[in-house]
Amino acid sequence: MNTTTISSKHIQEFEERLDVRLSTGLRPNFAIVFSSPKQAISEIQAIMSKRNIDLIGCTSAGEIVDDLVLEHAIVALLLEVPEGAYKSYVQHIEPGMTAGSTAELMATQVQLSYTQPSILLLSSGIKNDGSEIVKGIQHVLGKDVTLVGGLAGDDLQLVKTEVYNNHIASDNGIAIVAFDANIIALKGLAISGWKSIGPVLEVTRSENNVVYEIDNTPAMKLYNRFVGLSDQKHIVLEEGVKYPLQVYREDGTTVLRAPLFSTDDGGLMFPGGIKEGEKVHFCVPPDFDVIDSTVQEFANYGSNANNDADAMILFSCFARHIAFGPMIRKEIQGIRAVWNKPMIGFFTYGEIGNTAEGGSDFHNETCSLLLIKEKK
Numbered sequence: 610m611n612t613t614t615i616s617s618k619h620i621q622e623f624e625e626r627l628d629v630r631l632s633t634g635l636r637p638n639f640a641i642v643f644s645s646p647k648q649a650i651s652e653i654q655a656i657m658s659k660r661n662i663d664l665i666g667c668t669s670a671g672e673i674v675d676d677l678v679l680e681h682a683i684v685a686l687l688l689e690v691p692e693g694a695y696k697s698y699v700q701h702i703e704p705g706m707t708a709g710s711t712a713e714l715m716a717t718q719v720q721l722s723y724t725q726p727s728i729l730l731l732s733s734g735i736k737n738d739g740s741e742i743v744k745g746i747q748h749v750l751g752k753d754v755t756l757v758g759g760l761a762g763d764d765l766q767l768v769k770t771e772v773y774n775n776h777i778a779s780d781n782g783i784a785i786v787a788f789d790a791n792i793i794a795l796k797g798l799a800i801s802g803w804k805s806i807g808p809v810l811e812v813t814r815s816e817n818n819v820v821y822e823i824d825n826t827p828a829m830k831l832y833n834r835f836v837g838l839s840d841q842k843h844i845v846l847e848e849g850v851k852y853p854l855q856v857y858r859e860d861g862t863t864v865l866r867a868p869l870f871s872t873d874d875g876g877l878m879f880p881g882g883i884k885e886g887e888k889v890h891f892c893v894p895p896d897f898d899v900i901d902s903t904v905q906e907f908a909n910y911g912s913n914a915n916n917d918a919d920a921m922i923l924f925s926c927f928a929r930h931i932a933f934g935p936m937i938r939k940e941i942q943g944i945r946a947v948w949n950k951p952m953i954g955f956f957t958y959g960e961i962g963n964t965a966e967g968g969s970d971f972h973n974e975t976c977s978l979l980l981i982k983e984k985k
Contacts, residue, residue: 610691610793610983611635612920614951616674616684620652623683627656630687637687639695641729641786641922642666643673643955645681646763650771650778653683658775662687665697665784667731667772670762670927673954676942678930681764684953686920691983694792696722699772701779708737711783712745719787720749726787727795729922729979730758730961733770734781735869738818739959739971740881742783747969755790756969757797757979759924759957760880765847767870770958794984798910799962799970799977801865802899805855805890807835812889818882819872823889827875832868835891849877850928853974855890856883862964865892867928867973869958880959881971892974894932904943907978911947918980921945923954925976930956944978 613630617623631637640657644650646668657664666685674684698718702711719726728750732742739760746756761770772784788795810831814822823831832838836852853867868877883889910916923944930937945952962977963969 610919611689612951613687614674614685614953615687616672616679616682618679618682620648620683624656627660631660635687635689637662637689639663639688639690640685641953642683642685643669643953644683645669645672646766646769647681648683650773654773654775663697664775665699665731665786667733667761667784668763668770669955670765670958671930671956673923673925673941673952675952676938676945678938678941686922686951686953688920691792694789695786697774697784697786699774699777699779699782699784701782702734702737707741708732708734708783709741709745712742713749715783715785716746716749719785723787723789725790726750727755727790727793729786729795730756731761731772731784733761733772733779735767735770735958736878737781738882739961743961743969743971752968754969755795756961757795757963757977758961759955759977760959762927762956762958765927792984794982795979796916797962797977797979798907799960799964799972799975800903800906801972801975802895802903803853803855803865803892803974804895805892807891809888809890812883812885812887815883815885818879819876820879820883821874821876828877829871829875832877847931850974851894851932853892854883855892857888862970864970864972865974880973897933897936900933900936900940900943903940903976907944908947916980918948918950918982920981921948921950921952922979922981923952923976924957924960924962924979925954926960926974927956927958928974929976940976944976948980
């Protein structure tokens with residue numbers, strides 16, 4: 610499958626670079642786009658529609674193209690996908706519907722199209738529970754379905770995140786690309802690196818993705834006690850994400866959950882749900898050695914000949930960017946070098962991907978890699 614990337618901080622230059630690619634004989638019929646909220650979605654839609662390129666995308670909190678880290682930019686992956694091998698959907702979460710029930714509805718649409726689908730998923734909506742979206746897809750398509758993606762960002766403003774295609778842009782919706790797994794293989798791996806500290810605690814009161822009490826103590830108060838976290842919105846966002854909770858699931862797996870902001874009654878809102886009764890650990894930011902170990906884990910994964918790629922998409926938590934600063938580029942360069950194929954990505958408000966134990970889940974603080982490969 611022929612693939613390439615383009616990027617720019619200016620929409621006119623983006624269009625010019627797209628036309629340069631097309632002049633070389635590339636004939637993409639599908640594009641995946643990540644864009645800063647500073648970029649006009651309507652102009653991106655018009656550019657792609659004019660050239661008969663199907664589009665799916667979302668807003669971001671920083672963009673990735675090949676081995677570069679950008680800000681306030683547009684990045685696109687252009688693909689020549691075999692006819693009939695993909696279908697894309699964007700669905701606004703209507704009143705009376707939840708993110709989970711909307712995901713179920715979309716998964717039912719996918720099921721009518723392909724007996725063996727693999728899914729790339731993007732979601733907007735800062736207050737939506739990413740774990741419920743994953744559960745909604747898996748409830749219809751099964752837990753073994755390949756499911757990789759991320760939650761849209763908005764340059765850390767926490768005001769408005771959007772998903773879009775050629776015709777629709779939704780600030781509270783879900784975008785899905787379903788590939789026929791008989792023709793296009795999707796594979797991936799999600800890796801974190803955060804380390805747990807202190808005693809095991811219990812979530813004693815929570816509702817969906819808001820945790821009110823941990824060990825019978827208001828969640829905000831406990832965070833303040835452990836890490837000196839203020840309840841000011843920007844501090845919770847920029848500092849709280851460095852200290853996620855490691856959540857121990859009933860099935861023996863673990864996921865990370867990072868606080869986004871505090872509630873008026875002392876709770877903390879997370880991008881994904883944490884159930885009452887679940888055990889948690891506080892985590893501390895990783896040191897820079899984690900970058901090397903993360904790259905090595907991806908290299909080990911890439912050493913399997915079955916894990917080849919025509920293109921790559923990286924969903925990296927914005928907290929990694931905050932924690933690692935400019936060093937985040939070293940991680941991105943190392944991951945891309947394993948396959949050395951066209952790659953785009955963005956810094957997310959939550960990641961969806963497979964852990965080494967298998968099975969897709971919703972994560973925070975991870976980098977989740979998606980490999981796209983046309984079967985021969």
